[in-house]
Amino acid sequence: MISLKDISKKFSTKQGTIVAVDNVNLTIKQGEIFGIIGYSGAGKSTLIRLLNGLEKPTSGQIVVNDKEITSITEDKLRQVRQKVSMIFQHFNLLWSRTVAENIAFPLEIAGVPKEQRATRVKELIELVGLEGRGDYYPSQLSGGQKQRVGIARALANRPEVLLCDEATSALDPETTDSILDLLISINERLGLTIVLITHEMQVIQKICNRVAVMENGQVVEEGDVLEVFQNPKQPITKRFVSQVSENAQAQQTIQNLRELYPNGKLIKLVFVGDQTEQPILSRLIKQFDLEVNIVQGNVSHTKSGAYGTLILQIDGDALAIDKAILFINEQKVHTEVINND
Structure with missing residues (x-):
């Protein structure tokens, strides 16, 4: 065309x-x-x-x-x-x-x-x-x-x-x-x-x-x-996507949690399509001895299907956190560790 x-x-x-x-x-x-x-x-x-x-x-x-x-x-x-x-x-x-x-x-x-x-x-x-x-x-x-x-x-x-x-x-x-x-x-x-x-x-x-x-x-x-x-x-694309998936209040909460839990990790989960309906969080809490705080969550809809994000603050043993992230990835949910800088 x-x-x-x-x-x-x-x-x-x-x-x-x-x-x-x-x-x-x-x-x-x-x-x-x-x-x-x-x-x-x-x-x-x-x-x-x-x-x-x-x-x-x-x-x-x-x-x-x-x-x-x-x-x-x-x-x-x-x-x-x-x-x-x-x-x-x-x-x-x-x-x-x-x-x-x-x-x-x-x-x-x-x-x-x-x-x-x-x-x-x-x-x-x-x-x-x-x-x-x-x-x-x-x-x-x-x-x-x-x-x-x-x-x-x-x-x-x-x-x-x-x-x-x-x-x-x-x-x-x-x-x-x-x-x-x-x-x-x-x-x-x-x-x-x-x-x-x-x-x-x-x-x-x-x-x-x-x-x-x-x-x-x-x-x-x-x-x-x-x-x-x-x-x-690209960084500019991430900025545009964050217009929909994140907000200013969530960003402030992220900063506060970084100060409260300097050894913990902030994890962004990205769900697509049917993944948005999976009980990933409940499975995560049941299987791993970790403290999990929900910072922000959002489900949006595009012409091609649902898109959801969930930002978690995870605190606990470093090895257990790594295993939890691996578990999430195995559910075909994309994860991103948010830098502590």
């Missing part, structure tokens, strides 16, 4: 050359929801603009729907863009137009007859859950409703790819969940490929099949969301 090969994008400034995207290789499958996560300045916004030809790469090749878009003519690029739509963080609606007129706008540009436009707009209003609001203006809508208009407008020309540029970061958590549920529904009902960029791991967790982590213009880690949650390799 989408292939990026050795893609780089450089910008020349008075201060010198900025490498926004640095030798990125990605393959995005048809019909999946693919997440690209990174902090500000990571290069993710530039990358998504490369996917619909709003930016041209300095080097490399981009293929979308079997069309190599890095060297085609402007006329052919416009045809490709009709099948690659985008929704934005701040909605980008036309404030002087009603909901229906905003949704109809790309159809007008494409020369679709008036009657066909009206039929399509009605379908889209129902699809995104805005029945009865076709005559409203954007100023009369909530943030979530505005984004629903943006989604409907992006779907007007029946695209095959939907690009989402921080589409929920301006919304409150409850509205974010409703928009993400809508995107999942659209993906399943229409078979639409969705590429979503964000700086929030909760968004990746809820909606994405696979994820690429960007830092300094590079993709530093990539994989199935559940696998990345289970075993993040």
Whole structure:
């Protein structure tokens, strides 16, 4: 569906050359929801603009729907863009137009007859859950409703790819969940490929099949969301995963326990899928003469299955602790000893 090969994008400034995207290789499958996560300045916004030809790469090749878009003519690029739509963080609606007129706008540009436009707009209003609001203006809508208009407008020309540029970061958590549920529904009902960029791991967790982590213009880690949650390799990925699996209170508790039990060990257990339902902790306490404190526990759900973390403080004989860790690993539960520094 989408292939990026050795893609780089450089910008020349008075201060010198900025490498926004640095030798990125990605393959995005048809019909999946693919997440690209990174902090500000990571290069993710530039990358998504490369996917619909709003930016041209300095080097490399981009293929979308079997069309190599890095060297085609402007006329052919416009045809490709009709099948690659985008929704934005701040909605980008036309404030002087009603909901229906905003949704109809790309159809007008494409020369679709008036009657066909009206039929399509009605379908889209129902699809995104805005029945009865076709005559409203954007100023009369909530943030979530505005984004629903943006989604409907992006779907007007029946695209095959939907690009989402921080589409929920301006919304409150409850509205974010409703928009993400809508995107999942659209993906399943229409078979639409969705590429979503964000700086929030909760968004990746809820909606994405696979994820690429960007830092300094590079993709530093990539994989199935559940696998990345289970075993993040790069420091930045671990930071993102901790947004979901840990909290500030747990971190303070960890620090306090390090001071109280300098000879004990803090162990992070990672459960995936059916492992989240196993009584690992009760077995551990029964089989080993150890003092076990639960620091923090959490179970999250991704599109690929459940993901759980449990942080334990274990105090006792060093050999017994090592045997306990070996026992946990034998249950196919990933363990990580949290450093005491």
